[in-house]
Amino acid sequence: MSSGLGKTYEPKDVEKRLYDFWESNGFFESNADHSEEAYTVVMPPPNITGRLHMGHALDNILQDILIRFKRMKGYNVLWVPGTDHASIATEAKIVQQMRKEGIKKEDIGREGFLKRAWEWKEKYGGFISDQVRKIGCSCDWTHERFTMDEGCNKAVSEFFVRLYEKGLIHRGERVINWCPKCLTSISDSEVNFDEKQGHFWYVKYKMYDSDEFVVVATTRPETIPGDTALAVHPEDDRFKHLIGKKVLLPIMDKEIPIIADEYIKMDFGTGVLKVTPAHSPNDFEIGLRHNLPIINIMDENAVLNDQAGKYKGLSRDEAREKIVSDLEELGSLIKTEDIKHNVGCCYRCSSAIEPRVSAQWFVKMEPLAKPAIDCVKRGDVKFIPERFSKIYYHWMENVKDWCISRQLWWGHRIPAWYCGDCGEITVSKEVPRECFKCKSENISQDEDVLDTWFSSALWPFSVLGWPDKTDELEYFFPTDTLVTGYDIIFFWVAKMIFSSLEMTGKIPFKNVFIHGIVRDSQGRKMSKSLGNGIDPIEIIEKYGADALRFALATGNSPGNDMRFSDEKVLSSRNFANKIWNAARFIHMNINGENIKNEVPAKLSDVDKWIISRFNKVTLEVTENIEKFELGLALQKLYDFIWDEFCDWYIEFSKINICDNPENSAENKQVLVWIMSNTLKLLHPFMPFITEEIWQSFPQSEKSAVVSKYPEYTDNFNFKDSENIVDRMIEIIKSIRNRRSEMNVPQNKKTSIYIDLLDGCLNFKEYENMIKKLSYSDNLQFGNNFNIKNCAVILTNFAKIYIPLNQLIDKESELKRMNKELEDAKKYLESSKLKLRNEEFMSKAPENVINNVKNTVSELENKIIKIEKELENLIKNS
């Protein structure tokens, strides 16, 4: 950029060019050269299902801030990007796409389908990397990975086989969550419970050998054909005499036993439970305890099968209707009650889950959970904010076995082969030629694929080469920080922790930095069905990536949700423009001169003031980022740049450069130096604009990306100068304030007389600055001015007179002064009260007491002055 450029920052002109520059220079690349301490982040791989949404943008931006910061801090930084095959989600998308073409999965077969899926992956995976680049993420593309690439496949097999050999993976028949629409099993984490309106049907079950009957309350009469017992509590006096006897299963004309089990709650429903082992996890357990038959009455589409007798062929909803009416006809239905109850639904398609017994693969969780809990308890893995560790514990401590097989095609095929002869299972990393037991070659691989989280669980180390012992694994692992949303703690974070401990013996990451979700301006979750989603790429095209980044990072506090609104982006864009123009101003003034980008030897108080302030901001921002308080850090940079640098230092400089054109070299040098270094501080947050401007000034480094992050130094603490300039600002502000209160327009200049009460301060050097910035055409310093008809401002160190002649309204001035007096007296009283309080005096720390003492003496002075001025005012009127 140069001074000849436009008044506004145009992100479109720079973003693509700079990203290419960074990437082609290899600034983001890293290797295990052991040069410096490593800092590693693996990107939570976005699903290849489509475009990135605002949540991804937030997640990636937070990572990029940390990564760029650490890189500039001198770490050997590795940020691994990648995408997730997202088994079920992607498969559903492809099926949906195929449906539009009138094709079914079965039409093209497994191979044909996988071919299509890989084409999908190429296309959408590419979109996503492209979008990640647009956001400005400085990840190492030479390390880009995919959860189904060769290395990850190898890791998945290794993981599966090792767990299997250890007895932690097994295949078995259990009641699992079956989605009749996705046609696959899903894990417990993938079931959402939605409250739905339903009914309690009270059904009569007649005793087999008497006219006595019991009543069962059920929400699912369609499962009656699968009932294999009724159960009551063993201590329930109402039913004790019936235990062991048989009842007639209505509509099926079948006898089933009444059993006793402690699981039954006497005070719930009628106290009698119909046991349907094939269609309820709890009933399945009861069935196991009592050796009950397990009758699966539904097929994969949740349509009733042969076992349901005459109800065969009906969907579960049709069957419910039919069975209820049949029961009614038989007189077995006693009453129907409306109830609200929670129904498990598929997290993807929202259809009601059908608990269904089937053969699936499971990971035994208990032995894995314990070390995973311990490593967080020990603090090896830290959650930020800390409260999320509680959620993690709760889940880990109650975790059930993990169902990992899915009846899908897109994903990692289960590395297990069944022998057609002896029926044994061969589990192997390599494709086996024969059954390990009977050596038969008549073997076939399991048709199912693995849960998508099975491969994501390995992500932090599979991307570094595991299971091979690579240099990268040695050097970059464990990774440092995982950045992710709280909505994914169970799905992913927990699984990575136990998998890593089990496979590598190490934690996967030291910190888990949790952020909230991005909501719309009304606080609603962004969703497709609501149509309130905002596309981050559209925002970038309209306002620039830096504006998007600023909007998402500012005011963001760990773990909390945030709202996204146009106003926020707009003010972010304005901030970018502000910086742009500050730079334009500097360029206009240095006007091609060869300015050294360093702190000059000779400094004015104003120079020292801004350097000192910059130094403090550097310290605070660094500390904030290290504590993951990114929103706070950014806020401080914003305030520093806008309020201190632009509104004051640049304004001071204008006057100085104008007054001493031949003597302003140092001033220009400070402008360039502060600007350059502030841009560095800001670079992790707004990489494009900072780089663009930074490069326009003389630099010894090639790019802000690889420049050294500024550091706090004691050499730049100029307390005295800070004090002087702060007071100067106070004087200017108080004059502006008073003028404004009296409705003096800015284009009307006034005289100003300043009586400095504090001998050690000499503002004369800055006379012109004060004069111009307080809209005055005549400024005088002196003592004991005697000026009539003027507004008087009293500060702790100065008495300022503004003659306003005809403008001054004595009435309002009197009123104002009286109020000022009153306020001061009030404040004085409360301060004095403190000093009289013995406990305060004995217990409060000395500096607090001194502060109060100072306040008291200042206030006392002020009150005397105000009273005197009041007297003058009255005398003169």
Next chain:
RNA sequence: GGACGUUUAGCUCAGCUGGUAGAGCAUUCGCUUGACGUGCGAAAAGUCAGCGGUUCAAGUCCGUUAACGUCCACCA
């Protein structure tokens, strides 16, 4: 049924280890000031949800209540 979060200016939210509350947007007034009107200067605006406690001192720590929100569990 458990757990957690939020409650601060009209709106959206900051406020770290306790020391008389801040920003952005909106509002009002004034400004073609030599980078920026995507700007400059100024103003108004808060019983920090209620109650109780600890403390010399509470927005901040503890307890409790309420409203809203989230997660977990789930009984047929």
